[in-house]
Structure formats: C-alpha cells, structure tokens
Amino acid sequence: MSARRSLRDVRRAATAVAAGSLCLVLAACGSNLDPNDVVTAGGTLGGTGTTGTLEGGDGTLSGGDPGSGGVPGTDGSSGTSGSSGSSGSSGSDGSSSGGGTTTDPDGDNAPDGGGKAASCDGFKNGPGITDSTITLGNASDISGPVPGLFEAAQDATKAYIAFYNKSNPDGICGRSLVLKNYDSRTDAGADQQAYTAACNDVFAMVGSMSAFDSGGAPVAEKCGLPDIRSAAVTRDRSGCATCFGAQSTVATEFQNAVPDYVLKNFKAASQKAAMLYLNAGAAAENGKTQAAAMTARGMKFVYQQGIEVSDFNYAPYVQQMKDRGVEYVQFIGAASNALKLAQAMEQQGFEPDVFMLDPTAYTREYQQGGSAVEGTTIFTNFVPFEEAGSSPETQLYLSWLQQVKPGAEPTFFGVFAWSAARLFVEQASALGGKLDRSALIDSVRKVSSWTANGLHSPQVVGPKRTGECWRFIQLKGGRWVPVGGTKYTCNGTTTVR
Numbered sequence: 001m002s003a004r005r006s007l008r009d010v011r012r013a014a015t016a017v018a019a020g021s022l023c024l025v026l027a028a029c030g031s032n033l034d035p036n037d038v039v040t041a042g043g044t045l046g047g048t049g050t051t052g053t054l055e056g057g058d059g060t061l062s063g064g065d066p067g068s069g070g071v072p073g074t075d076g077s078s079g080t081s082g083s084s085g086s087s088g089s090s091g092s093d094g095s096s097s098g099g100g101t102t103t104d105p106d107g108d109n110a111p112d113g114g115g116k117a118a119s120c121d122g123f124k125n126g127p128g129i130t131d132s133t134i135t136l137g138n139a140s141d142i143s144g145p146v147p148g149l150f151e152a153a154q155d156a157t158k159a160y161i162a163f164y165n166k167s168n169p170d171g172i173c174g175r176s177l178v179l180k181n182y183d184s185r186t187d188a189g190a191d192q193q194a195y196t197a198a199c200n201d202v203f204a205m206v207g208s209m210s211a212f213d214s215g216g217a218p219v220a221e222k223c224g225l226p227d228i229r230s231a232a233v234t235r236d237r238s239g240c241a242t243c244f245g246a247q248s249t250v251a252t253e254f255q256n257a258v259p260d261y262v263l264k265n266f267k268a269a270s271q272k273a274a275m276l277y278l279n280a281g282a283a284a285e286n287g288k289t290q291a292a293a294m295t296a297r298g299m300k301f302v303y304q305q306g307i308e309v310s311d312f313n314y315a316p317y318v319q320q321m322k323d324r325g326v327e328y329v330q331f332i333g334a335a336s337n338a339l340k341l342a343q344a345m346e347q348q349g350f351e352p353d354v355f356m357l358d359p360t361a362y363t364r365e366y367q368q369g370g371s372a373v374e375g376t377t378i379f380t381n382f383v384p385f386e387e388a389g390s391s392p393e394t395q396l397y398l399s400w401l402q403q404v405k406p407g408a409e410p411t412f413f414g415v416f417a418w419s420a421a422r423l424f425v426e427q428a429s430a431l432g433g434k435l436d437r438s439a440l441i442d443s444v445r446k447v448s449s450w451t452a453n454g455l456h457s458p459q460v461v462g463p464k465r466t467g468e469c470w471r472f473i474q475l476k477g478g479r480w481v482p483v484g485g486t487k488y489t490c491n492g493t494t495t496v497r
Contacts, residue, residue, distance in 0.1 A: 109392045109393055109453055110168075112168060113425070113430075115429070117430075117432060118429070118434070123435065126203065127200060128203030129175065129203050131175070132174070132176065133177070135178045135202045136157075136161070136179055136203060137179070137201065137204070138179060138181050138208050139198065139205060139216065140154045140182075140183070140184060141185060141186040143185050144185045145186055152409070152410075153207050153208065153413045153414060153417035154417075155408050156421070157179060157206055157420070158179055159404045159418065160400065162403065165177055172425070173432060177425075182198065186210070188212040188213075188214050188215030191210050191212060191216040192215035192216050199225050202225075203437065204424060205226065205228070206228050206421050207228070207416075207418070207420040208230065208417075209230040211233065213236075217240040220240055226424075227240065227243040228244050230413050230417040230419075231245040231246070232245045232249065233249075242441050244444050244462065245461065246423055247416040249467075250465060250495075251286070253495050255491070255492075257469065257489040257490070258294065258470065261472060261489065262299060262328060262354065263299065269327035269353040269354055271299070272326055272328065273299050273301045273329075273330070274301065274324070274326040274328065275303070276317060276329065276330070277306055277332035278308075278337055279308050279309070280309050288304070289496045293493075297494060299328075302326060303320060303326055314340055314343075322348065322350050329356065330357070331356075332358065335365050338361045339365065339372070343372045346371065355375065358378065358379060358380075377473070378474070381457040381467055381469065382412065382455060384473055384480055385398065386480055391454055393452055419452035423452070427444055445463075448460050457488045457490075469490040470488055472484045
C-alpha cells in the first residue's frame, strides 16, 4: 500500500492541525522563488531602509535569558530522540558535540565555535571597524510587493549577534558586534543601493536574503565586500567572487537523494512521474532541470507542465495526471499553490502514491490544509523544528529568536541566516589580528562542509556546490514526522547542462 493510500482512513478523520505545531511562515525556497507567488505573514521590521539603521547595539536584551521552559515556537515537546545528523558532516552523525545550555553554551555551540581564538596582535581598524565595534550589515527584502518577505533573515542575524555579544563580552579582539539593517525592497535596484552604502559603512554583510539579489553582486565584488548570505538565488550572485551562501546552491545541480528515495521506496511510481511547477521566474527553469536530473537517475516523467500564476483552476492538470496514470507528483512553487494543487487532487479523488514538495511547503499555511495535505512528503536539508530537542544549535536559534523578537516565527531562511552569522563569527575569531576583508574572503573560500554544528546538512560554501545531503518528513495526523529515518542521505548531485 502506498504512503498516501495507507493514510486514507486518517485523512478522512483528520481534524484541525494541533495548535502550536512548528512550521515556517515563508512560502518560497531558494532559487524556486518568485516574489509574486509568495505568501508570508505581514509586518515589517521597524526602522529599516536602504540607508540602514543600527540594530542590536551591544546586544543587551530585556526579558532575561532565553532557554527557560520549552523551546520557543514548539508545542512544548522535547523533540525526537533520533539523530539529526548526516554522514559526511563533521562528527559521525552531524550532531553537535558541544555542551552547555541555550543560556551558557560551550563546545561547538559556543558563540565563537569553542575553538581557541587567534592572537589579536597586528589587528587594524578598517571599514566598519572601530576600537570597540565591528559593524555588520544585512540587506533583506522587508518592504515591497510582499511586506516582510525575508524579515526572518534579519531577525535571525540580529538574534545571533545578540547571542554572541551577551555570551562573549570580550568580542572579537575586544570589539563587540553591531548590526546595520538595509531593506532591499524586493528590488534589484534597492539591493544595489544597499550594497553601495554598505561598502563604506560595514565590514561585511551577513545573513542577507533578497529575491532579486543580482543588483548588489557587482558592487560587493568591486569593493571587496565579504557577503556571507543566507542563500544566493540568482546566477549573478552565485558568480560574485566575494559572495557566499550558508546554504550552497547551484541552479544546474540537483541532489540525487530525492530520486534515489523514490526509486528505492516507490519503484513503480517512479516510472509514472509528473513534474508540475509555476511557470514564472526560476520555478520554471528548476522544474525542467530537476525533472532532467531525476530522469538521468532512473525516473520516468510522463507529464511535465508549467502552471500560470494567474491560473486558479488546477482541475485540468489533475485530470491530465489521472488520464496518464501518474503515481508520483512533484510540485515546485509557493506553499499556497501547492495547497491549491493538493485540494484539487482531493476534490477529484486523485491520490498518487507520492506527493513530493521541497521545504517551501514547510509552512503553517500548508500544514493547516487538513485532509488534502495529509501524507505529503517534503525533502529538507535542516533539522525540523519539531526535532529541536535533538539539536542544541536549533534550540539556540529558536531561543534567541524569541528573545530579540517575541512571537517571531522560525523559518527556513532564518535557519541559514543564523548559520551565516555563526560562520562569520567563527572565521573572524580564527583570523584574530589578521582579520580584514580579503583575509575573511580567502578563509570562507576554504569552507566545504559547513553544518553550523548540526543545524543543517553539510553545505559546500566556499566551492559553491549544491549540498548533496537531504532527508524526508511527512505529514501524518497533521504533524510533520520523519520518514526514512532522521539521518541525511548523501548520494551526490546530478548536473544538467
């Protein structure tokens, strides 16, 4: 019996999703993003603009230390006991070897990575550096067509800086960190303006996330500005010599873990597959690329179809899949559109063996789709928030996010913005007195298996390759649970020319 068909009785009896379940608010993922297709929680981060505003100061926070009680944003459970690790990451299972708590972490989870700081002899001030502070910048989409689109990336960056300053009062060679926020406004021109200002105002950019991130790429490269981002979503940004994504992605590469999972567990369905995608932006390109990569791995697609953003009737696409005997469905696009497709399939009584989505669907909006979404499978490259109890680094992110912004939703992009901030701190601390922009860039170029202490799967940050390690979660009884184990599968990638 198939994964989805085995849940038919559950689906018919499904009730509302349990309150307090963890999920993301973003409905966009990596290079699949088209901002017009994104649905997100409203609200903006006050006081931001392309001119930038200082945030965080010395990192002193009101409301006491985080870490008391349950992990913020969860239902209060301690998570699963399974490993969130990965073969191929640092450590045998990818989990953190650090100890301590969210209030006083040590080991790998210490704010500077727990390593011995380099000598500060020879340290010189420079752009964004004074005798007492190092100013970092973050340019993310806050205003624009979708207010608050990547606000979570700024929140996560601010959270890490607050964590660092409070946990490490001596700072980096005696200098605390300060965050200057910019609003890239979902616009390449605004991204360019932000990076033009940042070239003189900050030492490095950290945790940025923009839908149209091509604008600031040539500016950053020309002025030698280190840019350690949440992720790069355009080819121009990926090609920028001084720009790196904590989540490493290449548009022409797709991980083998996904088709291998399908081929292993749903062989018959793998030969009757459908790839549907929003016919807009990078989603259309990715749909074709992923289908080609998965075909090369052994799957067979009998139906490939782009869906116009303006198309609200998904019934014809479902009928086409029924007519062609499709048993595996994969969709690329916003969570709202994935939900629409799931609802159309339910309405027409079409239940493929597998309905596969990327982390875009790991949202409250999708999870609350009831019986229509029950049995959905997602491939993901970070520790699900439901499993925070198994990951000290995930607990740190969730705890400090609530400390700097009570009630904020943890997100996929927030995870990698936090990761980017940690990567900066660890690299800068290791450089000590040798820290300058050029040395930082050279150091990041050597980072090839970055997990942020088990927060996510290994990312090939410096060489800029798509990370190969992924795992799977499935909606059962209205909750995301592991499927196929909690360890990542690392089976390489396939490049489509």
